[in-house]
Amino acid sequence: MNADLHIHTCLSPCGDLDMSPRNIIRIAKERGLQMIAITDHNSTRNVQVCMALGEQEGVYVIPGCEVNTREEVHTLCYFPHLQAVEAFQSYLDERMTNLKNDPDRFGYQVAVDENDNIIYEEERSLFMSIEDDIEGVAEQVHRLGGIFVPAHIDRPKNSLLSQLGFIPFDLEYEALEISKATTPGEFVKKHPELEGKRFLQSSDAHYPEDIARAYTRFEMEELSWEGFTDALFHSRFETCPVEAGRYAGGGLPRGDVQYKQEIGDD
Numbered sequence: 171m172n173a174d175l176h177i178h179t180c181l182s183p184c185g186d187l188d189m190s191p192r193n194i195i196r197i198a199k200e201r202g203l204q205m206i207a208i209t210d211h212n213s214t215r216n217v218q219v220c221m222a223l224g225e226q227e228g229v230y231v232i233p234g235c236e237v238n239t240r241e242e243v244h245t246l247c248y249f250p251h252l253q254a255v256e257a258f259q260s261y262l263d264e265r266m267t268n269l270k271n272d273p274d275r276f277g278y279q280v281a282v283d284e285n286d287n288i289i290y291e292e293e294r295s296l297f298m299s300i301e302d303d304i305e306g307v308a309e310q311v312h313r314l315g316g317i318f319v320p321a322h323i324d325r326p327k328n329s330l331l332s333q334l335g336f337i338p339f340d341l342e343y344e345a346l347e348i349s350k351a352t353t354p355g356e357f358v359k360k361h362p363e364l365e366g367k368r369f370l371q372s373s374d375a376h377y378p379e380d381i382a383r384a385y386t387r388f389e390m391e392e393l394s395w396e397g398f399t400d401a402l403f404h405s406r407f408e409t410c411p412v413e414a415g416r417y418a419g420g421g422l423p424r425g426d427v428q429y430k431q432e433i434g435d436d
Contacts, residue, residue: 171204171205171230171387171388171389171390171393171397172202172203172204172205172382172385172386172387172410173203173204173205173206173207173372173385173386173387173388173398174198174203174205174206174207174372174373174375174381174382174384174385174386175205175206175207175209175232175234175246175248175347175370175372175386176207176209176236176246176321176347176372176373176374176375177189177194177198177206177207177208177209177372177373177374177375177381178208178209178210178211178236178374178375178376179191179194179208179210179216179220180216180278180280180282181210181213181215181216181279181280181281181292181296182210182211182213182236182279182296182376183211183271183276183277183279183295183296183297184276184277184297184376185210185277185376185377186277186376186377186378187277187278187280188377188378189375189376189377189378190282190286191208191216191219191220191223191282191284191286192223192284192285192286193378194206194208194220194378194381195220195223195224195227195229195231196227197378197381197382198224198229198381198382199227199228199229201381201382202382203229203381203382203385204228204229204230204393205229205230205231205232205388205393205398206220206224206229206230206231206232207231207232207233207234207246207248207372208220208221208231208232208233208234209234209235209236209246209247210235210236210296211235211236211237211238211296211297212235212236212237212238212262212266212296212298212300213235213259213262213279213292213296214233214234214235214255214256214258214259214262215259215281215290215292216281216282217231217233217234217235217252217255218233218252218255219281219282219283219284221233221252222284223284230393230394230398232248232249232395232398233248233249233251233252233254233255234246234247234248234249235247235255235258235262236321237262237300237307238297238298238299238300238328239299239300239302239303239304239306239307240299240300240301240302240303240304241299241303241304241333241334242299242328242333243304243320243328243329243330243333243334244320244321244322244328244329245304245307245308245318245319245320245321245330246318246319246320246321246347247307247311247316247317247318247319248311248316248317248318248319249311249314249315249316249317250315250316250395251395254314254315254316257314258310258311258314258316261310262300265300265301265302266294266298266300266301267294267295267298267299267300267301268294269294269295269298270293270294270295271292271293271294271295271296271297272295276295276297278291279291279292279293279296280292304320304330304338304341305338305340305341308341308342308343309342312342317344317345317399317402318342318343318344319343319344319345319346319347319370320337320341320343320346320347321347321374322347322348322349322374323346323347323348323357324348324349324351324352324357325349325351330346331361337364344368344402344403345367345368345369345370345402346364346367346368346369346370347369347370347371347372348369348370348371348409349371349374349384350371350373350374350383350384350411350412353371353409353411354369354371354409357369368402368405369409370386370407370409371384371385371386371409371410371411372384372385372386373385382412383411383412384409384410384411384412385409385410385412386407386408386409386410387407387408387409387410388401388402388406388407389401389406389407390406
């Protein structure tokens with residue numbers, strides 16, 4: 171199953187308004203993705219509509235969020251069902267920085283319905299960090315039965331390594347995400363202390379053309395949360411960056427795998 175687990179909708183700051191749930195599901199299907207995760211910055215208010223549209227089109231949508239922690243570290247949070255997402259949204263609302271968004275600078279932050287009609291505008295800036303640290307976010311995600319993944323750890327800004335310089339030894343996480351700019355093999359050469367960790371790769375798409383620019387291929391027995399977590403925990407997946415300009419209406423290439431996970435169960 172081809173999965174892009176880091177996609178932003180029109181709700182995210184700096185996201186394109188063309189990143190409506192309907193467009194995302196259509197493009198994901200066109201490009202051969204069977205599974206995606208919706209991970210808007212500090213909000214989950216476009217998750218439910220994406221899940222509904224995905225179900226109609228045969229694309230499994232994992233409800234998620236990209237949280238900016240107090241340390242300015244971006245982290246991916248994935249959840250098993252909508253009840254967990256609703257509880258997590260309440261957690262976020264209580265910890266949001268009360269700074270108004272500047273649409274001229276960061277764009278509008280809107281939630282839409284299945285027909286792309288705007289139903290909500292978030293006036294608080296989703297660009298800012300929340301009032302909780304990375305350990306607190308991870309604890310809340312796990313309390314709700316979710317998966318916690320520090321995002322794009324190879325980047326020089328807003329990554330765990332750029333902000334802290336190391337990975338806290340007591341931080342509980344299920345995998346680490348790298349951007350499309352590298353591969354797990356290349357990254358581990360620079361950070362040998364992370365040998366044996368699980369690495370996911372996704373697009374971090376804010377614009378339609380970026381969807382599936384990098385993805386992860388899972389060996390899953392069923393397209394479900396249970397299938398996803400089983401493949402993740404048993405390391406049955408491989409990362410697949412895609413060359414620029416590869417998409418002109420075609421699907422994902424096959425046999426383009428750059429790195430296969432070679433770690434045991436833990």
